Amino acid sequence: MTDVQQHTPSIHLSGEEPRVLPNGEREFFFDVSTSDLEVNMGPQHPATHGVMRVLLRTDGELVTGAQPHLGYLHRCAEKIGENVEWLQYLPYTDRYDYLAAMNNNLGYSLAVESLMPDLEIPRRATLLRTICAELNRIASHLIAYGTYGLDIGAFTPFFYAFREREWIQALFEKICGARLTYSFIRIGGVFNDAPPGWLKEVAAFCDVFEEKWREYYDLLVTNHIFVMRTKDIGVISAEMAYDFGLTGPMLRGSGVDFDLRRDLPYMAYKEIWDAGAFRIPVGRGAQGTLGDCWDRFDVRVQEMMESIKIIRYCLEVIEEGEVIGDVPKVIKVPAGESYVGIENPRGELGHYVHSDGGKVAVRCRVRAPSFVNLAVLEDLMPGTLLADSVAIIGSTDIVVGETDR
Amino acid sequence: MEFQAIVDRLRALEAPGIVSADEPRPANKAEKDPGRSGRPFLVIEPDKLVDFLRVCRDDERLAFEILIDLTASDPGADEPQLWILVELLSVRHRHRLALKALLPKENPTLPSATAVYRAAQWHERECMEMFGVTFEGHPDPRNILLPDDWVGHPLRKDYEFPTEYHGVSCE
Incomplete structure (x- = not known):
């Protein structure tokens, strides 16, 4: 021997x-x-989910440093916001988080409406907004589900996820004519009423999706190989999440029970929560350390089911009525300033809007959740293996259109 | 807690640098005041902002664990000041606080909040390139969204659009 x-x-x-x-x-x-080696991951790398570059410093298989470089998709959204009229800016909001355009429309509309105390939003509009925002949350999380599997090496779930997402896009196409950039939720309400039978189609989607969801959960989330790849890596403690200002599933994955829809409710979410229609999934460390990649992923997948419950509640209580408040064609917003944050699929999407009483904003700031959530990489990556870096970047679920705006 | 209760608590704690509360008010036609809608802001001295944030974070009853947003705003080309805007969130108590600090446009400088909230790091980098605000003691003061050699601060109201970039005409 x-x-x-x-x-x-x-x-x-x-x-x-x-x-x-x-x-x-x-x-x-x-x-x-084993001298230090600097590796460029990106700008064109499938695992960065867009045009982003991460400069990795490696020592053999060990990552000793990571520095995200952004700005490749910077389209000056905030500058445009200061140069176009209030309503004209709406299509630009579609384009920062292009996977959740309904939610972006909603965030901007709510921010502008907060400056217009006289404007009343009809109840049917609020419920249609909720249905569309939650449908879009499911579509966005389906992408997160599919592409994360793809990052790890599981190809099949991606196709199933896109099949369901296609259905949601078809529903959106019927209600507003667009499949990706909707501009459907407007200042004052929504653009038009749902076509006849649309709400029934949404209910049919919910029925099928509920059934499929269980299969998807078993296919990937509790899959042994997937669990081995994602547990105990990229661990974010609750303190670290606070320090970096993480929100959304990134925060809840670390075991923090906080969701703006319940804790600082807007629109009809207080009523929906009080009716007991949904719950907030929180990371529990079920497969390994609390706050690891698996926990964040699990929170996202479970949220899809909660969104279905919210939609079902809205379908139950929705009644006929107006879908847009009394808004002129050229909107003049009263002088004032306001910050409004809403729960986007990726975290808190905030808009700081400042009006001097005119047709154009003085300042239109976008607090993009992906931008903030990405900053944690600099601290998260050192000490991990190169093979895990893709899993960690994937678990932050960024949309580069939003980090760069 | 509501805005007024938070301000009272901060005053009781003798938090440094409180100037005034900037609250919404109805329009007043007699005095030709257009009024102001939206949410209340607490105005803070920029030099004391970091100490103020530390009080907000560490006090048990305020417990602002998360710095949601830090940005600047240029209210107009004729205005003498830039605004620094900070949004705080408490997960434990489920309340928010919006802060505002007024800075002179000539050489705007304030200390970096990175030591209190790491989240401030990227927000401050964005503020630096977009508004030309200097954050003293920032650990990594590079451009974040713009190229490193970009001239000017695009979100300032007196910004002049470039006519060319690296030999490519932009007109």
């Missing part, structure tokens, strides 16, 4: 002298130098 061990080639650090074996020969020698 000892002989075998002596003849087994071993890895030496460069500069170390090879040992002389008992038979007089010098030991077989791998000269592996």
